[in-house]
Amino acid sequence: MEKDLYQNTKKIEKADSSDKRRRNKNRGNRIIFIAAFALLLVACGVPSGRTEETQSAGIKEEPKEWPEEHGSCGVQELSGYLYEHASVSPYASAEITIKGYEGEKLETEWNAPSAFRFGGEADVTWQYYNSLEEMETALNEAAMEEIDVDALHFLYYTFPMTENNCALDLYYILKRRFDAKEHPLTAWSTDNGKLFYYIQETVKEEDGHEFSYLYSRNSRVNLYVKDHMAFGLTLLNRQSEEDDETLEYVFDDIIQRYGILGSGWGLDEENLYWADHDTRLTELENPKRSFLEVRGISEDWEFAGDEGIMRYFGLLMEADYELPLTEDGRMLSLHFSLAKEDGEEEDTELRYYLLNGFCMDEPYDMTVTDMDTGEVLQERRVSLSIELTDTITYPDLNGDGYADMRIGAPVHMNGAKAVEEDYAPPDYLLWDPQTEQFVRKTEKEVANSRWAVANGLTEEEQEEKTKRERSDFFALVYELPEWAELEDYIKLTGDKMVEYEVQKGDSLWRISERFYGTGYKWTTIVRTGDAPENPNYLLAGETVFIPEIFYIPKDPYSRGGLCSEGSFQIEQPAGFAHHFLNDNVTYIPWKEENQIYSLPVTNPVGENPFHEPEDWEAFQAEVIRCSEEFCPGRVSSLTFEKSYMEDGCDLYGYSFEYDTGEEILEYVDFFKFGKANMSEVIGVREQEPNTVLVNTVRYMAASFTDYGGRPGMSWGDDVAPNVGADKWEYPYLHNLFEAAGEQFGTGN
Structure with missing residues (x-):
């Protein structure tokens, strides 16, 4: 029996000790809050400490003294009670003690104010003051009082904003006092901008990411301003260590009387300055x-x-x-x-x-x-x-x-x-x-x-x-200098034949060396039907036909251009305005005069789709049709070009001049198809008396190298179709006649 009594006594002592620690903890929390609230009052214009002893001479009005005022209501009626309460002074505070609290948010229509159901009774103790300074003194004294740990305690306060309390100045002061990494202080507007407030956000880490929440129950600063009046509500304690999210409903219900808190905007320093200036x-x-x-x-x-x-x-x-x-x-x-x-x-x-x-x-x-x-x-x-x-x-x-x-x-x-x-x-x-x-x-x-x-x-x-003196570095070279290195050039073979008159001492091997740099190309040289059958026997004066060969100098200052590892690489020489080629092509008159658009994409049609003569002729006919149908009377100097490259790919292109009605523009389009990817390069500029644009666009298209990997973007894969795609037979290419007609309003 003694043992049982001893054990019960220990339990009682332990419970008393725990209760004391809990009371001390809540008392400490209360002191911490009141100290923080004193800082808030200082921020709003109250000097720290007591009234200055030295005051200006003259008749002073005696400060009024008001007794405490007590009231009570159900928590359900608390918001209306506070809102409708007639205070005898604009400087007022109310300590609110709630017992038996329960909170629930009710379902409402989307366009109706939020509604809540509360249980519990609220006892309210009002105090009135002559100034913010007096509020600070009274609250410091109240900080030493013990509070009931089995009840919720809120502090409600209100005071007028004077001409010296500017919204931006108040923001700076509060931010210096209360801003913290875990609870940064921010400002927000709500109720269609008629109400704004200062609050400490709650920062939480979830799954390695930081999120910010506007939880009034966690903030030492819940200061609202409307019609030059400031009012606030702060939770002094909680009933348990667990986070009761329904406590937010108390804030929502009370503040909802002053303005709608459903949505709002974050305020920056400019917003706060112009609020009252x-x-x-x-x-x-x-x-x-x-x-x-x-x-x-x-x-x-x-x-x-x-x-x-x-x-x-x-x-x-x-x-x-x-x-x-x-x-x-x-x-x-x-x-x-x-x-x-x-x-x-x-x-x-x-x-x-x-x-x-x-x-x-x-x-x-x-x-x-x-x-x-x-x-x-x-x-x-x-x-x-x-x-x-x-x-x-x-x-x-x-x-x-x-x-x-x-x-x-x-x-x-x-x-x-x-x-x-x-x-x-x-x-x-x-x-x-x-x-x-x-x-x-x-x-x-x-x-x-x-x-x-x-x-x-x-x-x-x-x-x-x-x-x-316009430089034209990428102009075609038809015969290499003796000192030239072949790796410094891109070699192209045209689809046209050039005539050559045999000189004394010539052979097919020597002619091949002269034009191709190697004698092994002698089999591509074509002789007339009546020429001797012996290939080693050439007559001086005989005419032979050689496929057109020309070279493009490579950019000696190249930095690698545009590339995607394992997918493609294309040069982008300096001195030109380079743009990504999207669904449309637009000439921008105030940009650099040579505007070039490029972006390799997945090839949807296979390698060399116009290799056969009939396919190339069909493409040319379609281009001519579009120029006449979409831009009647506007297009001139339409030319086509086709050549073969040593990597096995064909290089295709066309160019034309376009009359906008105010100026003449040059359009150039070259394209090359690899096994996996393709590249279309388009240039546009105001007409100039040189060939810089066509030569540069040709060089860029010829420099395109297909490595076979997917570039991550392609025609027809979640991107807009190319301009004019539905108006001709080649939707994987841009229809420049439709683009020009759309921009300048000169098409059909």
Whole structure:
């Protein structure tokens, strides 16, 4: 019996000890939270510590004292009770004790607010304060009190946002105080932008991946702002060590009274700044420049239903630059102001449709002034981004010693900057020392001006010189120099025969050596029917026929081009604009003049499909039909080319000139079929008096090597069909006549 009593006593002592540890633990958690909440109040504008002893002289209003106020309700009615409660001070807190808690989320229609069923009773103790500082003092004292470990304890609090409590400043302070790797602090908008809140996310690792969750029950900061009032709700403890997910329902039910939390957007620093600011002035140096932004409204966010914070953005109203025209020369002042269309009414709310979140170019009035004399040198309009500042730089673009102007058009989507070329090319304005004004130029004209300055020529003289001296490295060579190495060339054999008049001392072997580099090709030389039968007997003056042979120099600066291990390799010589060949071919006028498209794919038709003369003739007839049917009166200089390569593959190609109605374009298409893969290389440019494009495209197609492996992409495998595929007999090739007709609207 004593033994049993002793054991029971031990159990009781152990239970008491455990209960004490649990109470101490919860008391510790409470102290930790209240300390954290004091930091939150400091972040919202309260100085740490007590009231300063030294205060300004004058009559002070005596602080009011309010007694505690007690109330109770079922948890089911708690959200309505808190929302409808009339506080005697805007600074208030409520300690909520819930016993017998149960929570359940109910099924509702998709367009109806969330609904919950709760069990349990809530006792609420209200306290009121004269200031945030007083709230901090009271809560520090409450931290020392013990709490019932068998109940849930929440803290609800509310206070007004003053003009000194800016959303972005509050975000910075909270982030410094509460941001942690496991619980990073972020800001979110909800309720169509009318409500925004700060919360610590919960980061979890699942299957080796990190995921973030917005769990209010785990966050020390659940601070909501709406209509210049801040309010929050924080869980002080839990009934058990297990994570009761239904506790989220308490937060959802209470906050749902203030705004819909079903969906929202993450807020960046720009969103938070414009939540409570109307203007922003930014000043920078080197060069000296300033930007005045005002709060604009994005119509696309309004169209999506936003009525608050997400629709605001910083709209560039004015920009000013001061810079030297030359290194030691006079100073220029450039002023840009958002232009207004004639007859446009004054609008206090600047609304713009931002093209699905991408920056929008708008006209700005530019005024250039000589800062020494005050003389206005130029007035004109330029296009700038209305929501991005500082997109103008002033480099010396052509090397003439004067500052020029480059207006970039960077773009962004949801705050992330993208590459400039995805939106629009930059604008270039070169300083003309003759007219003393900035003159708009294209990228090609800027390059021409740079070469003109370097060569001491006018821009017109340089343009002519460039046309005359255009390099054509891959031009066909019909006879190799004596010092040439065969491995430095790609050898092609044409499908046409050339005539050769036999010279004294010639033999078929020697002729073969002269044309082919080896005498073993003598059997390909054709003699007329009345020639002597003895192949060693040639008459001086006799005409023999030799298959056309020519060579393409290989690129000595090759870096391997485009390759896929075990699949293919194709050269991509420098100095040309290379693009992946997808389903269509589009000429881009502001890009490099020689635009070349290529991408080897799986061969769907087999090796050398046009090897036989009748197949090649059928292809040519189909090309001619398409040129006449799709582009009547637009196509000229249509030529075809077929040759044979030493790797056993044929090389096919055709080219033509196309009249867009404004300019003449050159189109070139060469293609080669390996056993497993094929390559089509297409070039397009504005007409030039040289053969650079056709020779380069031919070289690239001829350089294609098929290793037999699958390249991972092929015609007909989950990709769009080639342009015009359904309009001719060769869907595995691009129909360039249909492509040109689609782009320029000149086809049928």
